[in-house]
Amino acid sequence: xxxxxxxxxxxxxxxxxxxxxxxxxxxxxxxxxxxxxxxxxxxxxxxxxxxxxxxxxxxxxxxxxxxxxxxxxxxxxxxxxxxxxxxxxxxxxxxxxxxxxxxxxxxxxxxxxxxxxxxxxxxxxxxxxxxxxxxxxxxxxxxxxxxxxxxxxxxxxxxxxxxxxxxxxxxxxxxxxxxxxxxxxxxxxxxxxxxxxxxxxxxxxxxxxxxxxxxxxxxxxxxxxxxxxxxxxxxxxxxxxxxxxxxxxxxxxxxxxxxxxxxxxxxxxxxxxxxxxxxxxxxxxxxxxxxxxxxxxxxxxxxxxxxxxxxxxxxxxxxxxxxxxxxxxxxxxxxxxxxxxxxxxxxxxxxxxxxxxxxxxxxxxxxxxxxxxxx
Amino acid sequence: xxxxxxxxxxxxxxxxxxxxxxxxxxxxxxxxxxxxxxxxxxxxxxxxxxxxxxxxxxxxxxxxxxxxxxxxxxxxxxxxxxxxxxxxxxxxxxxxxxxxxxxxxxxxxxxxxxxxxxxxxxxxxxxxxxxxxxxxxxxxxxxxxxxxxxxxxxxxxxxxxxxxxxxxxxxxxxxxxxxxxxxxxxxxxxxxxxxxxxxxxxxxxxxxxxxxxxxxxxxxxxxxxxxxxxxxxxxxxxxxxxxxxxxxxxxxxxxxxxxxxxxxxxxxxxxxxxxxxxxxxxxxxxxxxxxxxxxxxxxxxxxxxxxxxxxxxxxxxxxxxxxxxxxxxxxxxxxxxxxxxxxxxxxxxxxxxxxxxxxxxxxxxxxxxxxxxxxxxxxxxxxxxxxxxxxxxxxxxxxxxxxxxxxxxxxxxxxxxxxxxxxxxxxxx
Numbered sequence: 098x099x100x101x102x103x104x105x106x107x108x109x110x111x112x113x114x115x116x117x118x119x120x121x122x123x124x125x126x127x128x129x130x131x132x133x134x135x136x137x138x139x140x141x142x143x144x145x146x147x148x149x150x151x152x153x154x155x156x157x158x159x160x161x162x163x164x165x166x167x168x169x170x171x172x173x174x175x176x177x178x179x180x181x182x183x184x185x186x187x188x189x190x191x192x193x194x195x196x197x198x199x200x201x202x203x204x205x206x207x208x209x210x211x212x213x214x215x216x217x218x219x220x221x222x223x224x225x226x227x228x229x230x231x232x233x234x235x236x237x238x239x240x241x242x243x244x245x246x247x248x249x250x251x252x253x254x255x256x257x258x259x260x261x262x263x264x265x266x267x268x269x270x271x272x273x274x275x276x277x278x279x280x281x282x283x284x285x286x287x288x289x290x291x292x293x294x295x296x297x298x299x300x301x302x303x304x305x306x307x308x309x310x311x312x313x314x315x316x317x318x319x320x321x322x323x324x325x326x327x328x329x330x331x332x333x334x335x336x337x338x339x340x341x342x343x344x345x346x347x348x349x350x351x352x353x354x355x356x357x358x359x360x361x362x363x364x365x366x367x368x369x370x371x372x373x374x375x376x377x378x379x380x381x382x383x384x385x386x387x388x389x390x391x392x393x394x395x396x397x398x399x400x401x402x403x404x405x406x407x408x409x410x411x412x413x414x415x416x417x418x419x420x421x422x423x424x425x426x427x428x429x430x431x432x433x434x435x436x437x438x439x440x441x442x443x444x445x446x447x448x449x450x451x452x453x454x455x456x457x458x459x460x461x462x463x464x465x466x467x468x469x470x471x472x
Numbered sequence: 473x474x475x476x477x478x479x480x481x482x483x484x485x486x487x488x489x490x491x492x493x494x495x496x497x498x499x500x501x502x503x504x505x506x507x508x509x510x511x512x513x514x515x516x517x518x519x520x521x522x523x524x525x526x527x528x529x530x531x532x533x534x535x536x537x538x539x540x541x542x543x544x545x546x547x548x549x550x551x552x553x554x555x556x557x558x559x560x561x562x563x564x565x566x567x568x569x570x571x572x573x574x575x576x577x578x579x580x581x582x583x584x585x586x587x588x589x590x591x592x593x594x595x596x597x598x599x600x601x602x603x604x605x606x607x608x609x610x611x612x613x614x615x616x617x618x619x620x621x622x623x624x625x626x627x628x629x630x631x632x633x634x635x636x637x638x639x640x641x642x643x644x645x646x647x648x649x650x651x652x653x654x655x656x657x658x659x660x661x662x663x664x665x666x667x668x669x670x671x672x673x674x675x676x677x678x679x680x681x682x683x684x685x686x687x688x689x690x691x692x693x694x695x696x697x698x699x700x701x702x703x704x705x706x707x708x709x710x711x712x713x714x715x716x717x718x719x720x721x722x723x724x725x726x727x728x729x730x731x732x733x734x735x736x737x738x739x740x741x742x743x744x745x746x747x748x749x750x751x752x753x754x755x756x757x758x759x760x761x762x763x764x765x766x767x768x769x770x771x772x773x774x775x776x777x778x779x780x781x782x783x784x785x786x787x788x789x790x791x792x793x794x795x796x797x798x799x800x801x802x803x804x805x806x807x808x809x810x811x812x813x814x815x816x817x818x819x820x821x822x823x824x825x826x827x828x829x830x831x832x833x834x835x836x837x838x839x840x841x842x843x844x845x846x847x848x849x850x851x852x853x854x855x856x857x858x859x860x861x862x863x864x865x866x867x868x869x870x871x872x873x874x875x876x877x878x879x880x881x882x883x884x885x886x887x888x889x890x891x892x893x894x895x896x897x898x899x900x901x
Contacts, residue, residue: 117888121798128791132784139781150773153766154524220765274529274760332677336621337523344520345774347855352509352778355847356785359502363792366495370488370799422780426773 108398122371123407126449129364130411131418134441136353138419138434143349146427147342148306152187155218157334158312160301160319163327168193168297170325177301177323181315187304188216191285194299195292198256199281200245206255206281208288208298211236217304221277225249225269233287234268238278242270255283257291301326309335361448368403368452372396376460383465396457397450404449408442415441478827488800489832495796496836497843499789500874504844506782507866509851513778514771516856518709521770522573523620526705527763528745530555530563533756554579554700557688559752560613563706564605566747571709571739574617577701579691582660583684585647592643593683594657596691599638601631615685618707619676626651626672631687637668640681644673657684659694666694706748706757710741712768717742721759786873794881797829801885805892813894822886829878837874841867 112119160177162169171191178189190213197206211227226249228234235255237247247253247267255263265287271277289295307315312335316328382392416433423431532555555577563575576598583594598614605611616628629636637655644650655668668690674680692698713721720727720735721742727735735743741764745757801808811821845862852860 118799118802121795121802125792125795128788128795132788135784136781139777143777147770147773150770151766153769155762155766218762220761222761222765273762274758274764275762278758330677332623332675333525333619333621335677337521337525340523340620341517341520341770344855345517348509348513348851349777349781351851351855352506352781355505355851356502356781356788359498360785360788360792363495363498363789363796366491366498367792367795367799370491370796371802373487374799374802418784422777425780426776 104395104398107395108402111395111399112402118371118374119403122368122403122449123410125364125367126404126407126445127410127414129360129448130408130441130445131414132360132411133357133444134412134415134437135418135422136356136415137437137440138416138431139422140349140353141434141437142419142423142431144342144346145306146423146429147345148338149187149429150427151338151342152304152306153219154334154338155220156190156302156304157307157331157338158303158305158316159329159331160303160326161329162299163320163325166325168294168299169301171296171298173323173325174298174301177319177326177328178303180319180322181303181305185306187306188213189304190214190217190302191298192300192302193285193288193292193294193297195257195288195294197258197281197291199241200253201256202245204241204281205279206283206288208283208285210285211282214282217302218273218277220273222272223269224272225267228266228268228284231284231286232268233263233265233284235265235284236269236271236282237267238280238282239270239272240278241281242267253281255281255291259293261291263287263291309339361444364445365448365452368400368449369456372400372453372456373460376456376463377469379457379460380463380465380467380469383461384469389461392461393454393457396453400450400453401446403453404446405442407449408445411445412438412441477824478831489828492793492796492800492829493832493836493839495793496833496874496878497840499793499877500837500840500870501842501844501847502785502789502840503873504841504866504870505847505851506778506785507869508845508848508860508863510775510778510782511863511866512852512860514775515709515861516852516858517771517774518767519573520856521767522707522709524763524766525619525621526575526707527710527741527760527767528706528708528748528757529760530704530706530748530752530755530757532702533754554697554702555704555752555755557692557699557701559755560701560704561603561605562751563704563748564603564609564611565607566744566751567737568708568739568744568747571744573707573709574611574613575704575706576613576615576618577688577704579688579695579697579700579702581691581695583694584658584660585684586656591660594659594691594694595683595685596688596695597685598688599629599631599685618705621676622680623675624672625675626670629671629685629687631689633671633687634690635667635669636671636687637690638672638674638685639670640683641673641675642681643684644670649673655684657686657694666690704752706744708741708744709739710744710764710767711739712772713740713742713764716740720746790873790877790881793833793877794884797878797881798885798888800829801825801889805888806898808889809892809894809896809898812892813898818890821889825886825889826879826882829882830875833874833878837870841870844870 160169160174174191190209193208195206196203212230215227223236228236245253249267249269252264252266255265289297312330316330319326319328379392420431423429532553557577560577563572579596581594582591584591600614600616603611603613629638639649649670651670651673653670655670657666657668668686692700716731716735717740724732724746741759745759748757749755808821848860852858
């Protein structure tokens, strides 16, 4: 017992007596640990966050009617949606397509839920505003607007094939550069009622955070469990996402490794410098009859204590750094990862231990007289 | 005397100086690598995002409304409804020509396959064509580079293969066709039957799976529209849009002259579309928002992320370097105490130390710069498969940073040095 209390006393005193030097070493280790824990947290979190950003490309899974049928039942879509992981789904937008007459001109109408469209297709540029839910407001495509010469706020008349007419207000004009510009978008229940197709839709667009493999598994699951729905991957979106996201991950990975390597070497050199300075002390101890082993143990104890303290400080700072990055870049907070904290802690202890062992080993191998003479 | 002392110190304390040089070299290489990667990452990621395909479509001015709304195919050869194939090369002559990665023309019509099947969409296009430009350069164009996500079973059709065709996987499944089969095609309204051979089956996961693809010249002949194109899809590298670009997209004429110049000379998707309209007669170029907007979002996020990581690594290496300098001064406190006791002024000691630090730092920095370039290339090669552009702007930036860090890092060391009391230090406290 007394042996250990002497040991810890020596270490604590060595640390306290040489305050300024120890602060320098502690700082070096803490910087290393900050970079370490911050970067690993970012590396761990980037794929998830980036995956969410990639959802701005819109739907990556579509539900179409199975077999030769032309329509999907709304409850089938709801059942299929129930099979998808809730926290990963960004939005599910149903569409019912039918040719109608707008101001006596034949134009494609799409019935949909605007709330979901906003989530699934964030790239829609709306001039005017989105219609309120369950209103008779519509959004029309840019091409249709030019063709009919209508502006937001004006009203138009929709007519179904059997002559049912409905007066609606144009709330917004959408620009996408794609096919959407040729459509009139109407609230889904309104169009269903006009066309007497209650409960029917043509397509369901799903935007969900998942890799291509996960999507394939999900769609297989939906296909077998919900008859009448045939899920299909939007290859252009899923495949490209996999490719680009993979590259981004590899980028962050490599950058992380390089920064870590260099920072840890940096921390280690400082640590070594601090220990090298004490060669005389080692020589003196040896001259007084200390064994190499006890000298090494003492320095190792100091190194580990410094490494542990620096590791804790660095882990905490690193988490805050990662948090700041995540909030600034992605606008979302991240969770504390105990595993990463543990890794950062262990690595900083190891690095500081190794870094102080190297100079001690060199000093203990030299004859005390030479060291004490200062060569 | 100063020089003698300086050189003497450098040589005598080889080990310590080596450590400082090493740390500076590490810090510098980190800075160099990160700055180079950060400055180039936008361009690199932008190229990767081209995997999402075209971000601009070019359509004839008059046709867009009519054909899209009514499905009317004016086969009468009204020239306003089509673009001229000969004009395509002009796409690569606009101000931002280098930003146009690739493009492909399309000419679509309805056709009947075999004996009285349903009507399908027949698409004439370029598959993989090296287009010679008026400037003498060669541009890689066609759907092979444009639609990188296509999975093709069999072969791509050659553009000069007047009998080749590719067929969508859904359609092939429906009709029970496979690679190598013959395909009889009757174009809607036309009388002649074309006999084609299926070279490959396309799986794209979209409406294209129900279409038939043939070389552009075949479609032009069948439709009797020599030299005409219905639509061009362009994939261009663009700058994320801002407020100015959005205003310009609505109406370029609403900008002041200065704003207009800024807009025109920036690679906004709307500016490139505008320039395409200028270059190709009777055309209308529309940005595809799905691709253009998302690109902007992802680019900005990536750049910001890299910027923050770079800043972190810079701070880390700065602290590391300054830390080591402090440790160095501590180590030599006795020597400095002796110098002071012998009557050296503070200024002399200061100069001596700074000169040592800067000399070692410069040597370390030079080595570090080249190591950093190596790291940057390593990242570029393994992640993006291409070299990272070496930005000369980084060199002065790194020099200034290294000197600043060394000087700033020396401040605590210098303060310590000046406050040293010879008697105390020599006494060994």
